Amino acid sequence: MYSYLLPEFAIERKTERCIKCRVCERQCPLGGHKYDPDLDAMFSCEEVCVGCQRCAVFCPTGALCVRPHPSQYKLNFSWTREKLQDLKKQAETGGVILAGSGNDKPYKVYWDHLVLNASQVTNPSIDPLREPMELKTFLGKKPDSLEIDLSEEGFEIKSELNPNKMIELPVAFSAMSYGAISYQAFLSLAMAAREVGTLFNTGEGGLPLEMREKYGGNAVVQCASGRFGVDSEYFNCASIVEIKIGQGAKPGIGGHLPGEKVSFNVARNRMIPEGSDALSPAPQHDIYSIEDLSMLIYALKEVTNYTKPISVKIAAVNHVAAIASGIVRAGADIIAIDGIRGGTGSAPKIIRDNIGIPLELALAAVDKRLRDEGIRNKCSVIAAGGFRCSGDVLKAIALGADAVYIGTSALVAMGCTLCQKCYTGKCAWGVCTQDPYLAKRLNPEIASAKLVNMLRSWEHEIKEMLGGMGINAIESIRGNRDHLRGVGLEGWELDVLGVKGAGE
Amino acid sequence: MIGLERKSSERYLPDQGREACGLFGVMNTSGKRFPGNIAISAIKNIKVRGNGLGGGFAVYGIYPDYKDYYALHIMFENKKRDVKTTVEKYLTENFNVAYDEQIPTNPQVSLFHPPLVWRYFVTPEKKGDERNFSDDEFVVDKVMHINTSIDDAYVFSSGKNMGVFKGVGFPDEIADYFLLDKLYEGYIWTVHSRFPTNTPGWWGGAHPFSILDWTVVHNGEISSYGTNRRFLEMYGYYCTLFTDTEVMAYAVDFLMRRQGLPIEVVSKIFAPPMWDAIDQMREKEKHLNTTLRMVYGPLLLNGPFTVIVARHNEMFGITDRIRLRPITAGAKDDLVYLSSEEAAIRSVAPDLDFAWTPHGGNPVVVRMNSTDHLLSMDNSI
Numbered sequence: 001m002y003s004y005l006l007p008e009f010a011i012e013r014k015t016e017r018c019i020k021c022r023v024c025e026r027q028c029p030l031g032g033h034k035y036d037p038d039l040d041a042m043f044s045c046e047e048v049c050v051g052c053q054r055c056a057v058f059c060p061t062g063a064l065c066v067r068p069h070p071s072q073y074k075l076n077f078s079w080t081r082e083k084l085q086d087l088k089k090q091a092e093t094g095g096v097i098l099a100g101s102g103n104d105k106p107y108k109v110y111w112d113h114l115v116l117n118a119s120q121v122t123n124p125s126i127d128p129l130r131e132p133m134e135l136k137t138f139l140g141k142k143p144d145s146l147e148i149d150l151s152e153e154g155f156e157i158k159s160e161l162n163p164n165k166m167i168e169l170p171v172a173f174s175a176m177s178y179g180a181i182s183y184q185a186f187l188s189l190a191m192a193a194r195e196v197g198t199l200f201n202t203g204e205g206g207l208p209l210e211m212r213e214k215y216g217g218n219a220v221v222q223c224a225s226g227r228f229g230v231d232s233e234y235f236n237c238a239s240i241v242e243i244k245i246g247q248g249a250k251p252g253i254g255g256h257l258p259g260e261k262v263s264f265n266v267a268r269n270r271m272i273p274e275g276s277d278a279l280s281p282a283p284q285h286d287i288y289s290i291e292d293l294s295m296l297i298y299a300l301k302e303v304t305n306y307t308k309p310i311s312v313k314i315a316a317v318n319h320v321a322a323i324a325s326g327i328v329r330a331g332a333d334i335i336a337i338d339g340i341r342g343g344t345g346s347a348p349k350i351i352r353d354n355i356g357i358p359l360e361l362a363l364a365a366v367d368k369r370l371r372d373e374g375i376r377n378k379c380s381v382i383a384a385g386g387f388r389c390s391g392d393v394l395k396a397i398a399l400g401a402d403a404v405y406i407g408t409s410a411l412v413a414m415g416c417t418l419c420q421k422c423y424t425g426k427c428a429w430g431v432c433t434q435d436p437y438l439a440k441r442l443n444p445e446i447a448s449a450k451l452v453n454m455l456r457s458w459e460h461e462i463k464e465m466l467g468g469m470g471i472n473a474i475e476s477i478r479g480n481r482d483h484l485r486g487v488g489l490e491g492w493e494l495d496v497l498g499v500k501g502a503g504e
Numbered sequence: 505m506i507g508l509e510r511k512s513s514e515r516y517l518p519d520q521g522r523e524a525c526g527l528f529g530v531m532n533t534s535g536k537r538f539p540g541n542i543a544i545s546a547i548k549n550i551k552v553r554g555n556g557l558g559g560g561f562a563v564y565g566i567y568p569d570y571k572d573y574y575a576l577h578i579m580f581e582n583k584k585r586d587v588k589t590t591v592e593k594y595l596t597e598n599f600n601v602a603y604d605e606q607i608p609t610n611p612q613v614s615l616f617h618p619p620l621v622w623r624y625f626v627t628p629e630k631k632g633d634e635r636n637f638s639d640d641e642f643v644v645d646k647v648m649h650i651n652t653s654i655d656d657a658y659v660f661s662s663g664k665n666m667g668v669f670k671g672v673g674f675p676d677e678i679a680d681y682f683l684l685d686k687l688y689e690g691y692i693w694t695v696h697s698r699f700p701t702n703t704p705g706w707w708g709g710a711h712p713f714s715i716l717d718w719t720v721v722h723n724g725e726i727s728s729y730g731t732n733r734r735f736l737e738m739y740g741y742y743c744t745l746f747t748d749t750e751v752m753a754y755a756v757d758f759l760m761r762r763q764g765l766p767i768e769v770v771s772k773i774f775a776p777p778m779w780d781a782i783d784q785m786r787e788k789e790k791h792l793n794t795t796l797r798m799v800y801g802p803l804l805l806n807g808p809f810t811v812i813v814a815r816h817n818e819m820f821g822i823t824d825r826i827r828l829r830p831i832t833a834g835a836k837d838d839l840v841y842l843s844s845e846e847a848a849i850r851s852v853a854p855d856l857d858f859a860w861t862p863h864g865g866n867p868v869v870v871r872m873n874s875t876d877h878l879l880s881m882d883n884s885i
Contacts, residue, residue, distance in 0.1 A: 122524065123725040123807050124828055131826060132778045138798040145763045146799055153788060155769055157795050164798055368514075374738045377799075469727055470808075472826065473776075475801030476728030481514050483730065498514035 002092055005085055007046035010069040011055075017063035018042055024055035024064060029426040029438055052419040054428035086349070099349035100422030100432070102249055102341045102386055102408055109341075110360035110493070111392040115502060117483040119470040126472050128463035134473040135459060137403050139240065140164030140309035141333040142377040162333060163309050165239045167403065168197030169459050170474060171393055173451075174338075174384050174407035175222055175244065175313070177203025179257050179266040179278065180345030180422070182439035184447065185414060185431045190215040191444060192410075192451030201405065204228050204244060204255070204280060206269035212237040220311065223300065225254055226280035228270035232303050240334065241300050242311035243293070245284065248342025248385040251315030251356045255280035256346065261425045261434045294330035301331070309333035309380075316340060316362030316385070317355075321369035327379075328370060334380045336405060337362050341386030343408045345432060346423030359385040360399065364497045367400025367479060376479075390458035394465050399497065400479040413454040414447040518746045520730075525711070525723040526553025527844040529694040529812040530852075531819045531870045533877075534838045536691060537565050540684040542852045543693035546843065547675045549851040550697065553723075553844065558698030558710035559678040560670025562719035563690035564816055567665045573602055573625035574643055577660035577667050578650070579707055583620040587656045594654070598646050599626035607669070613681040616672045619707050621660065623667070640716055640761065647715065651744045658708040658744075663717025666690075666816070670710035678710075692814050696721035713749040715757050717815045722749040723844050724809030724829050735802035748809065755803050756813050767813075767820050767869050773800040775825040775865030812842050817872040827864030833877065834859040840870045840877050860884040 024033040030048040056064040086097050119125040141162040149156050178186040193200040201220040206229020216237035224244035235241050257278035267274040287293050297310050311334035312327045324335050339359020363383045370376040383396045384405035393404050415429035422432040430441030485502040486494045528546045567575050580588050604624040628642045647659045661668035669682040675697045696711035712719040726748040733743050733751050741754040759770045782793045808828030812821045821842035823831045832846040834856040841849040860881045868880040
């Protein structure tokens with residue numbers, strides 16, 4: 001415990017309501033609540049509280065209220081409370097401050113400055129409850145042209161096609177490894193992806209053997225710098241193989257799963273000794289250049305006998321458009337771009353909060369560059385990092401994405417409250433922990449049903465918005481920036497987004 | 505393609521034009537040429553579909569004496585002599601100009617701000633690397649250059665033995681102005697009456713829209729315009745008019761001429777069957793339709809449209825996948841008619857052998873010396 005730090009949260013207990021049932025004590029993995037049998041009284045320990053609201057939600061009498069601690073330093077817009085507290089923590093430990101989840105700093109969220117179009121008079125809007133509305137999406141390389149022959153049985157495709165993965169809606173679950181999240185959470189994502197007909201991404205923690213047959217068809221398996229859990233069977237059981245170069249929450253650095261989270265099963269999946277730290281190097285040490293990336297892409301294509309699209313995931317950084325072009329030319333079938341608000345189980349806070357560029361600008365720049373070079377059809381683009389609702393998703397697709405990855409939204413649907421303490425492994429909601437007592441709080445049957453519900457509601461909403469625009473197939477909004485307008489954006493921002501201002 | 509121009513950002517591009525329109529097309533399947541009175545009276549009958557802000561005709565088989573030359577109909581919007589000089593200099597640098605003249609007009613007809621319209625009969629003169637291009641590709645490139653880089657000049661049409669006559673006015677006024685009923689005979693006539701809602705009268709914005717010998721007349725508003733336009737830009741087609749019709753003409757040229765796909769396949773790209781229907785198909789057909797949607801999804805034309813496309817020896821009509829705009833076909837002896845309304849056809853051919861309304865996405869293909877158009881009758885409403 002740090003000395004001389006103000007608690008972040010205040011725990012208020014209405015004693016007249018409290019029945020001393022000790023639910024809060026059992027629910028809090030951090031020891032925020034204690035029962036004293038001698039005094040027959042409940043006590044709070046505010047210093048440990050992270051504001052995850054588990055106790056407040058579970059309190060049967062509504063006796064608890066957890067809110068930002070009212071005590072504060074003298075107001076200072078430069079030296080904020082967060083900056084002060086971080087300095088004090090560093091003064092005490094000499095360490096790098098860690099953070100979980102995505103960047104919470106007030107960088108402009110461009111989704112909130114983009115609005116979508118609708119039909120009026122000249123073009124009828126379409127009612128998705130009465131007419132078909134199609135969201136099927138294909139991920140992978142498309143040919144420049146098709147050779148079609150006319151035979152007695154009709155027209156026939158002669159061209160050989162690159163592998164593509166069809167998903168029922170353009171939303172997939174982002175990379176979250178078993179190890180970072182609990183087995184229950186991992187399984188819930190897989191179950192939901194299978195039911196809805198989309199993808200989940202294993203992250204770099206491997207895919208448990210018992211899940212491969214049933215969920216492999218919906219899996220994107222990652223090949224990351226640590227190469228954990230990687231063998232040919234792992235690649236071949238999946239539908240897409242993804243090379244992870246970078247992550248939006250921590251561009252340029254690797255990962256570190258502390259030994260405490262490396263349980264027997266996590267260790268088996270990652271093919272490392274139990275309890276050992278799982279360290280992913282910052283770069284992939286066989287990729288120091290774009291040619292090296294190409295070699296890995298083709299090595300993976302060889303391993304999977306050219307039957308699966310190969311994706312390359314990068315963080316959105318300054319020259320993302322040029323990098324993306326290089327990746328396509330290196331042979332990737334899919335590019336995933338993770339923006340500055342992308343989530344993480346653990347990252348140095350200074351990196352999470354300061355490195356990278358907003359996804360919206362990166363996505364627009366990549367889409368434009370690939371089109372300018374005439375190679376947009378040679379790959380699919382998946383956008384990731386900070387999608388909060390179906391409106392964000394549709395705006396991303398209108399900017400040029402083929403599909404999006406969602407991470408945080410899925411975790412929130414399962415119970416996460418964004419307390420940002422994923423790296424502690426003490427998630428009270430059972431999402432981001434390997435502690436069996438905590439992890440079993442998440443029932444995969446229930447959690448996957450919630451995920452399915454969330455995707456279905458987004459699906460309905462996307463259909464409503466598309467119908468309003470007079471569009472009945474998702475491919476007709478893809479890259480269709482005519483249907484976007486900017487509000488409250490400066491000229492250079494509109495230029496980069498390739499979008500007109502509202503009323504322009 | 506060579507000599508491309510790129511805009512720095514989508515932001516500076518004009519808005520897509522919005523319009524609703526009346527269409528009519530007629531073809532003699534034995535190739536016999538006939539005067540313009542059929543097309544003119546038919547389109548007059550559906551005057552309500554236009555508002556006098558644009559009308560035009562495409563006629564095939566009108567220049568038999570120059571049938572091996574690309575006939576460039578070029579409009580000089582403000583009749584500026586120096587623009588014409590610039591264009592002619594460009595033409596002589598790239599083509600051998602066999603003959604040129606002003607397209608005759610009727611001084612009795614007064615129209616809004618008529619431009620100078622000139623026709624040039626040319627053959628390509630390719631230099632250096634350009635020899636690697638086919639004549640058609642070369643002509644497309646030069647037409648794109650004139651349209652995008654020379655202000656005030658605009659190419660109405662660029663095919664052989666065909667031409668587009670269009671302008672601001674009702675189509676019958678345009679016909680009078682260009683003396684269509686008196687000077688020309690063709691074996692295909694397509695005509696368009698325009699009802700634009702946001703583009704003010706501009707002669708270049710009238711239909712038909714044309715590239716090489718392709719012409720497109722179209723009714724509707726494509727909600728996938730941005731997707732279609734940006735996809736075509738990858739292949740060197742730069743929209744300068746910002747109308748759906750332009751996008752459609754380029755899409756037709758791209759798929760049919762450059763990729764060599766027949767209209768029966770192209771119709772499945774423009775107006776593909778629903779996934780629900782594809783799921784019910786037999787394996788080969790399913791594979792075909794799935795692949796087409798996967799590869800050419802960006803060319804799906806979404807939203808309401810009826811279109812009549814023509815080129816030498818072929819004319820076809822199609823409506824969008826959920827038939828938000830109508831099309832009717834009719835046949836009488838060697839003449840096959842397509843129109844946005846049956847009334848237009850009935851007004852010029854009261855005793856049709858057949859009249860039918862195809863389903864959305866189901867093309868009526870009229871080919872020289874064939875009865876292919878009747879195939880669409882099997883599956884009509």
